[in-house]
Amino acid sequence: MWSSIKEIIKPDNLSEASVLLQKKGSVLFAGGSYLVSQKDPQIHTLIDINHLINDTIEMRGENLHIHTGCTLQEIVNSNDERLNSAILASCPSKNIRNQRTIGGEIANFRTDSDLLIFLFTAGTQLVLSQSESPIQLSKWDGEGIILEVVIPKHEVKMERVALLDSAPAFVIVGLNNLNGNRTACVGGKTSSITHYHTMIQPSEAGVRKFMDEVEASFNDDHLGSSIYKRKLVGTLIQEMEGVR
Amino acid sequence: MKVQFELNGHLIETAHEPRITLMEYLRSEEIYSVKHGCDHGECGACTVLVDSKSMNACLILMHAVNGRKIETIESFSDHETMHPLQEEFLNEGAAQCGYCTPGMILSLEALDREGAKIDEPEVRDALNGNLCRCTGYAKPVKAGVASLKASREKGGES
Numbered sequence: 161m162w163s164s165i166k167e168i169i170k171p172d173n174l175s176e177a178s179v180l181l182q183k184k185g186s187v188l189f190a191g192g193s194y195l196v197s198q199k200d201p202q203i204h205t206l207i208d209i210n211h212l213i214n215d216t217i218e219m220r221g222e223n224l225h226i227h228t229g230c231t232l233q234e235i236v237n238s239n240d241e242r243l244n245s246a247i248l249a250s251c252p253s254k255n256i257r258n259q260r261t262i263g264g265e266i267a268n269f270r271t272d273s274d275l276l277i278f279l280f281t282a283g284t285q286l287v288l289s290q291s292e293s294p295i296q297l298s299k300w301d302g303e304g305i306i307l308e309v310v311i312p313k314h315e316v317k318m319e320r321v322a323l324l325d326s327a328p329a330f331v332i333v334g335l336n337n338l339n340g341n342r343t344a345c346v347g348g349k350t351s352s353i354t355h356y357h358t359m360i361q362p363s364e365a366g367v368r369k370f371m372d373e374v375e376a377s378f379n380d381d382h383l384g385s386s387i388y389k390r391k392l393v394g395t396l397i398q399e400m401e402g403v404r
Numbered sequence: 405m406k407v408q409f410e411l412n413g414h415l416i417e418t419a420h421e422p423r424i425t426l427m428e429y430l431r432s433e434e435i436y437s438v439k440h441g442c443d444h445g446e447c448g449a450c451t452v453l454v455d456s457k458s459m460n461a462c463l464i465l466m467h468a469v470n471g472r473k474i475e476t477i478e479s480f481s482d483h484e485t486m487h488p489l490q491e492e493f494l495n496e497g498a499a500q501c502g503y504c505t506p507g508m509i510l511s512l513e514a515l516d517r518e519g520a521k522i523d524e525p526e527v528r529d530a531l532n533g534n535l536c537r538c539t540g541y542a543k544p545v546k547a548g549v550a551s552l553k554a555s556r557e558k559g560g561e562s
Contacts, residue, residue: 165423168405168467192463206422208467233457253533254511255448258457259464326532 166204170211174289174305180207181305188305191231191261213263213307222313228263228306232275235262242316246278249318252326263306266297271347271377272328274320280355281334281345282314298355314338319396321348323383330383333396344370346393350377407470412479420466426452427461430476437477437506441535448534451507452476458514460533477506480513489513492551498543504536512548522552 168189171177180186189206190213215229217238224243226235232247233254250265250273251257265275266286285294288304315338320329330349336342342362346354354377356362356370374393378386406419411430420429427450430438441449443462450461453475480487486494489509499505508531515522515530527548531541 163423165465168422168465192465192468206465210468248529253445253448254514254530255451255458255460255533256445256463258454258459 164201164204165206168206168208170208174209174212174307177207177209177212177305178290180205188267190229191264192259209305215261224311226262226309226311228261228266228309230262231258232260232262232265233257240311242314242318243275243278243311246274246318249274249320249329251275262309266306266309267302269302271350271353272330272332273347274318274329274332277332277334277345277347277353278316278318279309279311280347280353281316281318281336281343282311283336283341283343283357284312285310298353298357317400319400321392321396331389331392331396333393333400335397335400337401344397346374346377348389349379349381349383351379352377405467407466409469409471410473412475418466422465422467424466425462426464426466426469426474429466430461435476435478439503439507441503445533446535447504448507448511449504451510451534453510453514456514456517458511458530458533475510477509480509487513488555489548489551492547492554493544496543496547496550498539498547500538504534508534508536508544508548512552515548516552516555522549522556524549527552 169180171180177188181188183205185203186205186207187203189208190210210229213229214227215234217226217230217235224240232251236244236247236257247257251260265273266279270276279297284297286297286300286306287294287308287310289307290304294310314336316334316336319333321331322329332347334345340359342358344356354370354373358366371390371394375386375390378389380386405422408417427438427440431440438452438461439449441447445460445463448460451458452461455473481490489512493499493505493509511530511534512527515526520526524545527545531544531548536544
C-alpha cells in the first residue's frame with residue numbers, strides 16, 4: 161500500500177542523514193509519524209534515524225529534556241500532567257502514541273496539534289544536529305535534525321474547541337504566565353501558529369496586532385467566520401486569565 | 405531487505421521490498437486475525453503486540469520489525485482453552501461481528517503487561533485506538549475491566 165517507498169536507508173551518522181535529506185523525495189523516519197500523517201506519493205526514500213537518536217527523558221534543573229526518539233506514550237508515562245493532557249488531546253489512540261515520536265510530531269508541524277501549541281506556549285527550545293546552541297521552537301525554520309526538546313518550567317493553560325472531544329480542535333489556545341513572562345499562542349484549523357510573547361504588561365497595540373494576526377490565520381468555513389473565531393480566542397484567553 | 409524477528413514464539417527470517425508493511429506480511433502468512441481495515445492507523449483492526457506494546461501493523465514497515473517480538477491473537481490460545489480476556493468477552497457478549505475483537509483483546513493485554521492500574525478510564529484509554537461499529541464500547545470495557553482485575557487478583561494471590 162505504501163507503494164511510493166522504494167528505498168529505506170540507514171545512515172551511519174547524522175551528518176550523512178542531513179546530506180541524504182537534501183535529496184528530493186526523502187524524509188526522516190523514526191517512529192512512523194510520517195506514515196501516520198502523510199501519504200505523499202512523491203516520497204520514495206525513508207531515512208531511518210532510529211539508531212542515531214536517543215529516547216530518554218530527564219529533568220535537568222527546572223527543564224524537562226526529552227530526546228526526540230521518545231514516543232508520545234513514553235512521555236505520557238512520565239509525570240507532567242499538563243503536557244500529558246496536550247498529548248492525549250493530540251493523539252487519543254494509544255496504538256499510535258506507542259509509535260509516534262515527539263520529534264516526528266514537531267517535524268510534521270501540524271497547526272492543529274495540541275502538543276505543538278503546548279510546546280510553543282511553554283517556550284520550548286530545540287537542540288539541532290548541526291547547531292551549537294538550542295533555538296526557540298517558535299523560531300525554527302524546519303531545517304536540521306531535532307535531537308532534543310527542552311521544555312522549561314511553565315504555567316501553561318490550554319483550551320480547545322472541537323466538534324467532538326476526540327476530533328482535532330479548530331481553535332487551540334495556550335497561555336503561559338510565569339514570573340511576568342507572558343506568552344499566548346493560537347493554532348487549530350489555521351494557516352500558521354500565531355505567537356505572542358512579552359515580559360511586561362501587554363500593550364493595547366500589541367494585543368490588537370496579535371489578534372489581527374490570529375484572525376488572518378483563520379478562514380471562513382463551516383465552523384464559523386474568521387471574525388467569530390477571533391472573538392472565540394479572545395473569550396478563551398479572558399477565561400484563562402480569570403477575567404470572565 | 406532482510407529481517408529477522410520473533411512471531412508468536414517462532415523465529416522468522418524473511419526478505420521484503422521496502423514498501424511492505426507488517427500487516428501485509430502477516431496476512432500473506434494466513435494470520436487473518438490481523439484485519440485490513442483503514443490502512444491509515446485510524447481503526448486499530450490490525451493491532452499487534454510489538455515487544456508487548458500495542459501498535460497498528462498497517463503503519464509498521466517490515467524493516468522496522470527486525471529484532472522485535474511480534475504477537476498476534478493466534479498465540480493466545482490453542483483450540484482447547486481460551487485466554488481469560490477471550491473468555492470474558494464471550495461471557496459479556498462483547499463481540500458482535502468480531503472484526504475489531506482481536507485488536508481490542510491485544511490492546512487490553514498490552515495494558516495488563518504494562519502493570520498499570522486497572523480501572524475504567526485506563527481501559528477506555530487502552531481501547532481508544534480500536535474502533536467498533538456494531539457492539540460499541542460498553543461491553544468490551546466491562547469485559548476488559550473484569551478480566552484484568554481478576555487477572556491482577558489472581559496474580560496477587562500466587
